[in-house]
Amino acid sequence: MAAQQSQGIQTLLEAEKEAAKIVQQARQYRVQKLKDARTEATKEIEEYRKAKEAEFKEFEASHAGVIHSTQQSVDKDAEVKLKEITDQYNANKDKVVKKLLDRVVLVQPELHRNLRKVGQ
Structure with missing residues (x-):
C-alpha cells in the first residue's frame, strides 16, 4: 500500500x-503576443503618420x-498705393509749406470779438 501511495504521490x-x-508556456505565449501586438500597433501608427504627412505636404504644395x-x-497693390502717396506728397509739399509759413508769418492783428463788444 505504501508503494501504491508513493506511486500516487x-x-x-x-x-x-x-x-x-x-x-x-501560456505566460510566455501571452507576453510574446503582447509584444507582437505592440510592434504591429507601432507599425500601423507609423504608416498612418507617414500617410497623413504626405497628404499634408500635397495639400500644402497645391495651395x-x-x-x-x-x-x-498684395505687394503690387501696396507698391501702387505707395507710389500714389509719394506722388501726391511731392506735388503738394511746396503748397503745404507755403500755407504753414503764411499762417505763422502773416498775422493780422485784430481785437478779440468779446473785447469789441465791451468797448462799444
Missing part, C-alpha cells in the same frame, strides 16, 4: 510539474501657388 508531483510547465500669387498681388 509521484504521479501527482509529475502532474503538478507538467501543469506548471503549461502555465509557464502654395495660391498663397504666392496672392502675396504678389
Whole structure:
C-alpha cells in the first residue's frame, strides 16, 4: 500500500510539474503576443503618420501657388498705393509749406470779438 501511495504521490508531483510547465508556456505565449501586438500597433501608427504627412505636404504644395500669387498681388497693390502717396506728397509739399509759413508769418492783428463788444 505504501508503494501504491508513493506511486500516487509521484504521479501527482509529475502532474503538478507538467501543469506548471503549461502555465509557464501560456505566460510566455501571452507576453510574446503582447509584444507582437505592440510592434504591429507601432507599425500601423507609423504608416498612418507617414500617410497623413504626405497628404499634408500635397495639400500644402497645391495651395502654395495660391498663397504666392496672392502675396504678389498684395505687394503690387501696396507698391501702387505707395507710389500714389509719394506722388501726391511731392506735388503738394511746396503748397503745404507755403500755407504753414503764411499762417505763422502773416498775422493780422485784430481785437478779440468779446473785447469789441465791451468797448462799444
